[in-house]
Every structure is written in C-alpha cells, then in structure tokens.
Amino acid sequence: MPAVQETVDQVRSLDVDQYKYGxxxxxxxxxxxxxxxxxxxxxxxxxxxxxxxxxEWRLEAFRRWxxxxxxxxxxxxxxRIDYQDLYYYSAPKRPTQLSIxxxxxxxxxxxxxxxxxxxxxxxxxGIESTGGSKVAVDAVFDSVSVATTFKEExxxxxVIFMPISEAIREYPELVRKYLxxxxxVTDNYFATLNSAVFSDGSFVYVPKGVRCPMELSTYxxxxxxxxxxxxxxxxxxxxxxxxxxxxxxxxxxxxxxxLHAAVVELVALADAEIKYSTVQNWYPGDKDGKGxxxxxxxxxxxxxxxxxxxxxxxxETGSAITWKYPSCILRGDNSQGEFYSIAISNGYQQxxxxxxxxxxxxxxxxxxxxxxxxxxxSDNTYRGLVSAHRKATGARNFxxxxxxxxxxxxxxxxxxxxESKNSSAQFEHEATTSKISDDQLFYCRQRGLDPEEAxxxxxxxxVKDVLQQxxxxxxxxxxxxxxxxxxxxxx
Amino acid sequence: MALLEIDxxxxxxxxxHGKEILKGLSLKVNPGEVHAIMxxxxxxxxxxxYILAGKDDYEVTDGSVSLDGEDLxxxxxxxxxxxxxxxxxxxxxxxxxxxxxxxxxxxxNAQRKKRGEEEISTPDFLRLVKDKAAGLGxxxxxxxRGVNVGFSxxxxxxxxxLQMAVLEPKVAILDETDSGLDIDALKVVSxxxxxxxxxDRAMIVITxxxxxxxxxxxxxxxxxxxxxxVRSGGKELALELEANGYAEYQQDAA
Numbered sequence: 001m002p003a004v005q006e007t008v009d010q011v012r013s014l015d016v017d018q019y020k021y022g023x024x025x026x027x028x029x030x031x032x033x034x035x036x037x038x039x040x041x042x043x044x045x046x047x048x049x050x051x052x053x054x055x056e057w058r059l060e061a062f063r064r065w066x067x068x069x070x071x072x073x074x075x076x077x078x079x080r081i082d083y084q085d086l087y088y089y090s091a092p093k094r095p096t097q098l099s100i101x102x103x104x105x106x107x108x109x110x111x112x113x114x115x116x117x118x119x120x121x122x123x124x125x126g127i128e129s130t131g132g133s134k135v136a137v138d139a140v141f142d143s144v145s146v147a148t149t150f151k152e153e154x155x156x157x158x159v160i161f162m163p164i165s166e167a168i169r170e171y172p173e174l175v176r177k178y179l180x181x182x183x184x185v186t187d188n189y190f191a192t193l194n195s196a197v198f199s200d201g202s203f204v205y206v207p208k209g210v211r212c213p214m215e216l217s218t219y220x221x222x223x224x225x226x227x228x229x230x231x232x233x234x235x236x237x238x239x240x241x242x243x244x245x246x247x248x249x250x251x252x253x254x255x256x257x258x259l260h261a262a263v264v265e266l267v268a269l270a271d272a273e274i275k276y277s278t279v280q281n282w283y284p285g286d287k288d289g290k291g292x293x294x295x296x297x298x299x300x301x302x303x304x305x306x307x308x309x310x311x312x313x314x315x316e317t318g319s320a321i322t323w324k325y326p327s328c329i330l331r332g333d334n335s336q337g338e339f340y341s342i343a344i345s346n347g348y349q350q351x352x353x354x355x356x357x358x359x360x361x362x363x364x365x366x367x368x369x370x371x372x373x374x375x376x377x378s379d380n381t382y383r384g385l386v387s388a389h390r391k392a393t394g395a396r397n398f399x400x401x402x403x404x405x406x407x408x409x410x411x412x413x414x415x416x417x418x419e420s421k422n423s424s425a426q427f428e429h430e431a432t433t434s435k436i437s438d439d440q441l442f443y444c445r446q447r448g449l450d451p452e453e454a455x456x457x458x459x460x461x462x463v464k465d466v467l468q469q470x471x472x473x474x475x476x477x478x479x480x481x482x483x484x485x486x487x488x489x490x491x
Numbered sequence: 492m493a494l495l496e497i498d499x500x501x502x503x504x505x506x507x508h509g510k511e512i513l514k515g516l517s518l519k520v521n522p523g524e525v526h527a528i529m530x531x532x533x534x535x536x537x538x539x540x541y542i543l544a545g546k547d548d549y550e551v552t553d554g555s556v557s558l559d560g561e562d563l564x565x566x567x568x569x570x571x572x573x574x575x576x577x578x579x580x581x582x583x584x585x586x587x588x589x590x591x592x593x594x595x596x597x598x599x600n601a602q603r604k605k606r607g608e609e610e611i612s613t614p615d616f617l618r619l620v621k622d623k624a625a626g627l628g629x630x631x632x633x634x635x636r637g638v639n640v641g642f643s644x645x646x647x648x649x650x651x652x653l654q655m656a657v658l659e660p661k662v663a664i665l666d667e668t669d670s671g672l673d674i675d676a677l678k679v680v681s682x683x684x685x686x687x688x689x690x691d692r693a694m695i696v697i698t699x700x701x702x703x704x705x706x707x708x709x710x711x712x713x714x715x716x717x718x719x720x721v722r723s724g725g726k727e728l729a730l731e732l733e734a735n736g737y738a739e740y741q742q743d744a745a
Binding site: 437438439440442443444445446447448449450451453454457458460461462463464465 | 544545546547567568569571572573577578580583584585586587588589593594597598599601602605637654658
C-alpha cells in the first residue's frame with residue numbers, strides 16, 4: 001500500500017535525528033585512569049572520601065564481578081563491551097555541591113538548556129509562571145552530583161535528600177542498613193559492576209509518618225566521552241511515609257556507545273508509599289544505529305512492611321539499548337506493587353524492558369500496564385515475571401501489555417512468565433498488538449491534523465492510561481517527548 | 492467560478508494493475524447548493540468522495556478538480572480539510588483513548604493554525620460544542636468517550652455531523668450517511684445536516700436510496716454509473732429512481 005511505502009521512506013529520512021539534547025558541555029574534568037581494576041575502585045572510593053566499610057563493600061563486589069558472565073538472555077544484540085576501554089569516573093574539576101554561585105557556570109548553563117533550573121529562585125519563578133508545584137532537584141553530572149535544591153526546606157520536614165556519596169559520610173548507619181538490601185551485591189552482572197564502581201545518585205529518607213512536602217527528582221546527565229555512568233539511588237520511606245520521585249536522563253550525541261549501569265533500590269516500610277517515575281531520554285543513536293547509550297539498569301522496590309505500596313512509572317524513549325525491569329518484592333501482607341510503562345523505540349533502538357512482581361506476603365496485589373510502541377527498524381520487547389510464593393495466599397495480579405507498531409520494519413514481542421506456587425493466587429494476563437492503521441491516519445488528517453499531529457494524537461490515546469499515572473507536570477513533558485521521538489515515523 | 496469544479500476526472504486504484512474506477516466524471520457545485528449523487532453499488536460513488544478528500548489508495552490519471560479556483564488534487568489531505576473539505580465517513584473510524592472532545596478541539600485548532608487563525612479559547616470551544624451537541628442529542632458522556640469507540644451506528648453518524656458542525660466546512664461530502672440508520676436516527680441526522688445548509692456552503696450527498704432525500708432535499712440529483720455521471724436533474728429524478736430502480740442504467744451499460 002502506498003501509505004506504508006511512504007512511511008518507510010519517511011522513517012528512513014527522518015528517524016531518530018530529532019534528539020534535542022545532544023550537545024556537549026566543554027568543561028575541565030578529572031577522570032580515573034582508563035580501565036577497571038582494584039585501583040579504580042579504590043580511586044573512586046577515595047575521591048568520595050568514603051569510610052573503610054564502603055571500600056570493602058565495593059572491593060567485594062568487584063571480586064565477585066570478575067567471576068561473572070555478562071547476561072545474554074535478553075532480546076538485544078550489541079558488540080562485546082570492552083570494560084577495560086572505559087573511564088569509570090569523571091567529575092568536573094571545579095568543586096560541586098557548594099553554594100550555587102560557586103558551581104561552574106558552564107554546568108549551570110547545561111542544566112538551563114535542559115530546562116532544569118538549579119537556582120532555587122529560578123525554579124520558583126518557573127513555578128509561578130506555569131502554575132506548577134515545587135520540585136526539588138538533585139543534578140548528577142557524569143560521576144558526581146553537582147547541586148541539590150530545596151535541601152533546607154526538605155530538612156525542616158525531616159526529609160533527607162542528598163547525593164548518595166554525601167549520605168555515606170553523613171548517615172552511614174542508614175546507608176549501611178539499606179544499601180544492597182533490595183538489590184544484593186551479587187544480583188546480576190551489571191548490578192555487581194555498579195556496586196563496585198558506583199559514583200553518584202540520590203539518597204532519600206522520609207521519616208515515619210511524613211508526607212514529603214514536594215516532588216523529588218534527580219536529573220542525570222552524561223557528558224564526558226568514553227565514560228560510563230554508574231548511578232546508585234536509594235530511597236527509603238519509613239512507616240506511613242509518602243514520597244514521589246522522578247528521574248530524567250539525557251546525554252550528548254556521539255558515535256560511540258556509552259554505558260549507563262544503574263542500580264535503584266526502594267524500601268517501603270509498613271503503610272509507606274513510594275511513587276517512582278522515570279522519563280528516560282538518553283541519546284538513542286543516529287538514524288543508522290550508530291552511537292547511543294546502553295542503558296543496563298537494575299531497579300527494584302521492596303514492599304517490606306504490611307500495606308506498603310510501590311509504584312513504578314516509566315516513559316522510555318531514549319537509549320540505543322534498554323535492559324531494564326523495575327520490579328517489586330511484595331513482602332509485607334496486603335502490600336501493592338504497580339508498574340506502568342510506555343516504551344517507545346524508533347530508528348535502530350532495542351528495548352527489552354518489563355517488570356517482576358514477586359508475591360511473598362498474603363493478599364498482595366500487583367498491576368502491570370505496559371505500552372510498547374515500535375517504529376523505524378526498532379525492536380521492542382516486554383518481558384515480565386509474576387510469581388507467587390507458596391505462602392502468598394490471595395495474591396492477585398493483573399497484567400495488560402499492548403504493543404503498537406508503526407511501519408513494517410519494526411518488531412514487538414511479549415515474553416510473560418507466570419509462576420504460582422499458591423493455588424489461591426489469581427493472575428490475569430492480557431496482551432494485544434496493533435498497528436496504527438492507514439484508516440485512522442486518514443480519518444484524523446481529513447479532520448485537519450497533519451501526519452505528525454495525527455500520530456501523536458493516536459499514540460497519546462494509546463498510552464493514556466499510563467500517562468495518567470505520572471505527576472501532572474511530567475505528564476505534559478512526557479506527552480511532548482513522545483511526539484518528538486515519533487517525529488517522522490509516519491508518512 | 493464554481494466553488495468545486497470536477498472536470499473529466501479519471502482515477503484508478505493505486506498500483507500497477509489498479510482498476511480504473513472513475514472514467515471521466517464532471518461536476519460543478521456552487522455555494523449554497525446541495526447535490527445528491529445516486530447510483531448502484533460499485534458505480535464509484537465512495538471512490539469519488541475519497542479522491543476529493545485525498546485518500547492515498549487512488550491515483551488520478553486524468554482530469555482536474557479545483558476548489559475556489561485552486562488545484563485541489565495538489566493539496567495534502569489535511570490542507571484540503573483546512574480549506575474546507577469535509578467528508579462524513581460511511582464507516583467512521585475509532586480512535587481509542589482520544590476523547591471526542593479532545594479530537595474535535597485538536598482538529599479545529601489544527602485547521603485554524605493552517606489558515607493562520609488564532610486557536611479557539613477554551614470557553615468559546617466548550618460553548619460551541621455544547622450548542623451543536625445539544626441539537627444532535629449528543630450527551631456529555633459521549634463527548635468524553637474515545638472517538639467512535641463503542642458508539643452505536645446512529646451515534647457514529649451523529650458524531651460525524653457534530654464534527655461537521657464544529658469544523659464548518661465549505662464543501663461537505665456525506666458518504667452514505669443514511670446507511671445503518673433507523674428512521675428516527677435518520678431524522679435526527681437529517682435535521683442536523685439541514686441546520687448546516689447555508690448560502691456559503693455546498694453539500695454533496697452520496698446515497699444509494701431515495702429515502703434520505705425526503706429529509707435532505709437536494710437542488711440537483713445526479714446518477715452515477717460506471718465511473719461517470721450519466722444523468723442529472725432536479726429532485727424529482729430521485730423519485731423516478733425510487734420507482735424504477737437502477738436497472739435501466741445497468742442494462743444500458745451492458
């Protein structure tokens with residue numbers, strides 16, 4: 001059909017070239033020597049001024065990692081990564097986390113360009129003009145956190161929000177208690193690597209009964225060439241606490257692939273709730289599939305207390321390869337886990353993403369809504385596991401995975417695993433794959449929408465029930481991002 | 492100059508061995524006129540409406556179509572819409588997850604933007620839709636539902652007329668709007684269409700049956716057969732067809 005041919009041509013001509021955050025900030029940086037050995041680990045630990053126990057923890061992880069094999073089960077393919085050809089630490093030379101006026105102006109400019117004001121007064125101005133609500137930001141630039149906003153105001157509520165490297169020094173007992181308690185050091189190849197060389201990320205502790213007074217967010221930026229980013233985030237909501245957290249990610253446009261291997265751990269104690277949202281927009285590579293970020297991430301939440309709740313929402317539009325399964329361990333009785341995902345792939349992107357819902361406690365429930373959208377030559381896989389332990393009486397899960405294909409060179413795959421060792425568990429799974437039809441496009445265009453407006457409208461309709469889960473301010477952003485990443489994918 | 496002028500239009504289904512469907516069709520439509528196009532199944536009526544709207548599946552091999560003196564065939568689908576071409580679909584398409592209200596607003600603003608006009612304000616838009624919806628018996632609930640999703644046949648057709656009322660086209664093409672409607676629904680839809688008759692607006696009503704034309708009374712009736720208009724007349728021609736059927740034309744052609 002002619003429309004399909006045109007689609008293919010358009011995809012060829014436009015593709016993923018729409019990446020708007022591909023610039024590079026030219027600043028002086030300090031790096032660890034290239035390659036990975038015990039000295040690299042010691043170097044990072046020393047840079048962070050870490051206590052001895054932390055260094056030991058890292059070294060143990062590193063020794064373990066050396067015995068491990070890179071996983072190959074995901075539906076992604078990439079050339080072998082030479083782990084000795086990477087930098088594991090890179091930080092701007094000028095000191096960070098000081099008063100905002102001491103931060104390198106180039107870095108401030110970078111974040112301004114990305115639309116993330118690091119000066120609190122600018123952030124407040126932005127809120128006044130848009131009518132939004134206050135969001136505290138931790139800005140991570142390559143391997144270090146450069147600034148964290150609204151720290152004092154949060155401290156008044158008892159909320160700790162700071163770079164994890166700072167938390168290790170200031171709240172060692174909290175960090176020691178929880179770090180690695182959700183994603184063990186030995187969990188998987190990339191998580192173990194991260195445990196050895198993680199550089200920065202955010203630490204959040206919301207004390208008993210406190211509702212965090214504002215949205216928290218971390219903005220990750222990879223800047224330096226040949227450098228991996230190993231983010232480590234730890235969020236703890238104590239009994240009855242509530243926190244909503246958002247992370248955003250971008251990187252410069254480069255021909256080489258860069259590695260981002262993060263670990264995120266969430267702990268929700270009794271009656272606590274954590275909402276974790278991600279808008280992932282790492283550089284996806286160019287239209288021929290050259291360059292882009294390898295996003296190999298381990299994210300897991302532990303509903304440790306009864307009636308606790310963890311909710312993951314992700315909008316994934318970036319990265320050359322995404323390997324990511326934000327999961328929930330439903331340990332507490334009556335705890336709840338949720339996973340809402342929109343994964344968009346275009347160009348030659350490969351996405352293998354999904355979730356694991358591990359039901360351990362009684363009457364635990366989980367809900368999975370996944371929307372995959374594939375365009376161009378991309379591959380988009382949903383991989384999910386729902387399991388019920390034999391003691392998980394009354395476990396319930398509802399899964400709905402829909403895929404939408406744009407064009408005829410892309411693929412969508414659904415790989416669900418269901419394991420139930422308890423006969424009272426009720427697991428439901430629904431999956432559909434559809435295509436934006438030429439009829440839908442024609443109908444929308446006949447009403448006056450151009451092809452891109454029409455596609456955006458149809459796709460937004462398709463992902464609506466996930467977008468609704470995002471905090472309002474971000475939903476609007478995400479909607480725009482979806483439109484941008486699909487630009488040119490339909491003729 | 493006519494508002495819409497179709498001259499010797501030839502068109503075939505796109506592709507190497509595409510069948511020729513329109514074989515030299517000519518028609519002039521002036522502002523304010525309502526033209527009915529009748530004809531047996533397969534005579535090319537729906538194809539004509541798709542070609543006017545710009546659907547990709549056809550290739551025009553000869554002839555011309557102009558709208559207000561401009562070459563319509565050169566325009567993109569959405570450009571034609573912005574210039575005032577509206578097609579009420581025989582089978583309106585579902586757009587899940589997109590509320591009818593959102594759809595209407597996006598469409599109206601997209602058209603306005605293309606014409607260099609300001610976007611409509613929220614209160615003005617709400618007022619506009621409320622007025623038009625009430626006349627067509629369309630509930631607020633229906634406006635909140637996804638476009639055409641779960642609508643009955645009658646609801647779909649009423650929703651099409653609502654879109655037409657909100658978008659205020661210059662040339663409205665109604666493709667078998669009567670199909671699938673019971674007599675009550677037919678009345679509601681016809682009243683909605685009649686309310687939109689205006690000295691500035693032309694309508695092309697495509698139908699197989701005469702009964703729609705009892706409600707939407709045309710100024711001209713054309714009989715289409717084998718890709719051409721074979722006879723034109725006033726509204727009485729429709730009655731004649733009702734009495735005699737299309738057999739006469741089908742024999743002629745055989």
